[in-house]
Amino acid sequence: MPQPHYTQIIRELPSSVPFVGPEAQERARGGPFRARIGANESVFGPSPRTVEAIRAAAPDVWKYGDPDNYDLRQAIADFHGVGRDNVVIIEGIDGGLGLANRLVVEPGVNVITSDGAYPTFNFHVAACGGTLTKVPYRDDRQDIGGVLDHARNNNARVAYLTNPDNPMGGWWPGKDIENLISALPDDTLLLVDEAYIDTAPAEANFPIDASNPQVLRFRTFSKAYGMAGARIGYCIGEAGVITNFDKIRNHYGISRLSQIAAQAALEDQDYLRATVERISAACRRIADIGRANGLEPLPTATNFVALDCGRDGAYAKAIMEGLLARDIFVRMPGVAPLNRCIRISAGTDQDLDLLEAALPEVMRAVSA
């Protein structure tokens, strides 16, 4: 039968899945995981105020959400001391990265990221037909000097940084990123993915300059706020750039419940602070468990710990698979040399009890 005449980009794109979900793994293995500590979610959950807000709003789900996201944008603007027109609400940072790429990336456009950084960014670049250059990590951090050099040399229209880092957990001081920004080529838009900024030390942050059209800052309610399933985040930038999102975004795309939930979450900063403490304690315990089993924890500013298994990717993969086989969902970086690590998200005490019990067995098995 006649097939649709796809665009050139679609015809050339391979089928791809950015991340296999834990549910798909559970279906494949025929049973649930006992610990879900692989997707950098917050097992500590959302604020009780958020839960209450969702429950109260549930009967009103017949109403479309406000397509202007006015109240939430105003709350975020007030929180950050920027204007409402500097804020666009996005369906998680994933959704925002998709839109940002569509603003500036078309076939023939060069884009810079780091080799091993968040693969969903790469997915969106490919979906726009962009040409991606991946700068190797240096000392388990994104090489921001290398990113800048490549942006210059490749006439890149977009450069992507995550700070703190995923999948390695480290961070750059905000002032180093400010220095990079001041040296950006005129044609380069810098996307700063700050999904994990809420768990980071203060020095990793830097003031938001909403007058600079060359920088977009991406934040989310998916991580420390414990709302990954609500698919809501935001992007802050110069008003003229932010306005351009309106040309392509799905105006009615943000769930009404998620708008309301995010506003309740933002208002409960006490809960956020308490959660960050719990995440921090869990990460310290993961580090201890790793060390006790000969796996070296990398410093983390996030809600996860990368444990350096000390050998190659195959070895780390065997450890990861040993944990998966023991019903513990964890992940690992996809690219060498980062893939000598496994990545474990902050868990509840019970989650980490399971990890603590399983890891010695796994280490014995992989050493056998």
Next chain:
Amino acid sequence: MPQPHYTQIIRELPSSVPFVGPEAQERARGGPFRARIGANESVFGPSPRTVEAIRAAAPDVWKYGDPDNYDLRQAIADFHGVGRDNVVIIEGIDGGLGLANRLVVEPGVNVITSDGAYPTFNFHVAACGGTLTKVPYRDDRQDIGGVLDHARNNNARVAYLTNPDNPMGGWWPGKDIENLISALPDDTLLLVDEAYIDTAPAEANFPIDASNPQVLRFRTFSKAYGMAGARIGYCIGEAGVITNFDKIRNHYGISRLSQIAAQAALEDQDYLRATVERISAACRRIADIGRANGLEPLPTATNFVALDCGRDGAYAKAIMEGLLARDIFVRMPGVAPLNRCIRISAGTDQDLDLLEAALPEVMRAVSA
């Protein structure tokens, strides 16, 4: 300061807002509407089971939704007697129309719609750089023969139909659409937007042929299911076409709460049937109120009624504005000759009491 180097499409796109939301109107007028019967939402709300499912799932919103939407896709597939791989979950039909356009529309590609049909479709075509031809309505229905002719003559890669019709409320028998499908040019993909199919007479529907790569059927939980604020719908098509959505969709983009809510809604067909009865009764009352005020109701297969005001767009607009000024949110078609009508969504008894009281005042004012 240096500006981002936007794509050619973005540079050429005017700023646009597909639909101003009622919240924006409320902010502008400085107070809430008393009746929200303008956005074709279901004032009767979601199934109690849906509300309960949302409330039960709220504490688990820390988990990402399954990126495969497996359970919901399976439930929808079973419901329609197609395969799971014939179904993709979308962030409302709006989101699905955006993705479908991105699969096949690039600069230079011709697309056919009807003049006055759903403007968000046009928005997405523009965002892909497509060239849109709008076929005039004929006798207040989309001219499906004209759409077919234009698809042939313009070598169109996409043709868009809504059935039942928005904004006029009418419908084509499904067999007429099947005839159009059998005559489609090989290169044309037909998008059938069936947002209102749940309130339509059986003859408006036609069997889903999931083996045909030239047709995509769009359905939603936003209308009769009463879940507009959850942003969830689905598209059914041939498996190879559906797979291509994976190349560009936001894999983790569907809210976990919305997946769960939609599944609960689908399982409560008794509630859907009861709601459709209530919608039908409300539409009959809107028609009666219109007639009593000299406004002729058009036949409807949807959850709204287009009332023909009998003169030009300015006259209908004055009536709409009279209702808005009396705290009743309604809308009207944007294009002549459809804009001789106002469009009123099914409301509660209280909503329609307000309408019944206000409309005579409005008619006196516009006649004065």
